[in-house]
Amino acid sequence: MKKLISLFAILAMVFSMQSCINSGDTPDATQTIALKGYNHIHEPAKVDAPLRNKAAKYEMDINLSQMTMTLKATGAIESDGEEISLVFNNIALKYDQTNGGFSFSLPEATPVASDGNNYKVTDLNGSIAAYALSNSATSSMVTAITVLQISYTVNDKYDIFATLQTSTSATPEIYYTNCSTTTSAEGIAPFTTTVTTYLVNFITSTKANVTIVSAQFAQRMPQMTMVFPNVDVDMTASGYVFKADELIPKISDTPMPNYKVTNFRMETSSKGAVASVAFNCNIKGLNYSVAAMGKLLPSVKQNSEK
Incomplete structure (x- = not known):
């Protein structure tokens, strides 16, 4: 059994049990989702540049009250052999009726980088969805699967996309x-x-x-x-x-x-x-x-x- 479910509804249920109260005593519902996978990296300006498949991690802090998200992307770029994390704050989320989840888009952004340098990110687009998957043909137990699809360009040089989802094993x-x-x-x-x-x-x-x-x-x-x-x-x-x-x-x-x-x-x-x-x-x-x-x-x- 495969059933597309509303991520909005799932998070709302979680938030009702795990609300944080801000300094104004107004419920501020937040939830963190972390997914591991691989970044597909392409340098289109270099004809002979090899495509790279690089381990990645994306952490999403979703604020349902504000319909915003803080996104931390790790594994897109590196400096002197060290992976750089890029943090995008206050990304606006839109409810996506097509998949019952969220979509987001940033034409251009300068994320906060872990190495302190400035990186130009353009054409950041993505979606977050969820569905329920039965554990077997005879079982009534289901697993909730969260899916992140994301693409963006770094420094007008690297075209990156990733498809990540909840993993039921130790590997993506x-x-x-x-x-x-x-x-x-x-x-x-x-x-x-x-x-x-x-x-x-x-x-x-x-x-x-x-x-x-x-x-x-x-x-x-x-x-x-x-x-x-x-x-x-x-x-x-x-x-x-x-x-x-x-x-x-x-x-x-x-x-x-x-x-x-x-x-x-x-x-x-x-x-x-x-x-x-x-x-x-x-x-x-x-x-x-x-x-x-x-x-x-x-x-x-x-x-x-x-």
């Missing part, structure tokens, strides 16, 4: 939950499902595990969770490519060589908001082709799926 994750997957094979009618979803778990900046949740490639196939381990991470101008020429999937931590996967490729675009997946799997001499498209957030009407 990106979950594509609004998906359609079609499996086809010669002589068999194609099978399409919207239940299967895709989770990318970054091991390092160059390696990742891709987990297929509720994998189902035929009508009578029971849903299962499959892990495609240790795939390569490449970068494009608008996202990432996770790929492997061949791999042995794992089910319940057990390698399954009889289900060897070839030509695996998962590509994200639109700054991480959209993903496409394709791979082949030969089972008992029959070659299956799997193709999927997914989005970062559930659609507004996609309240639940079974």
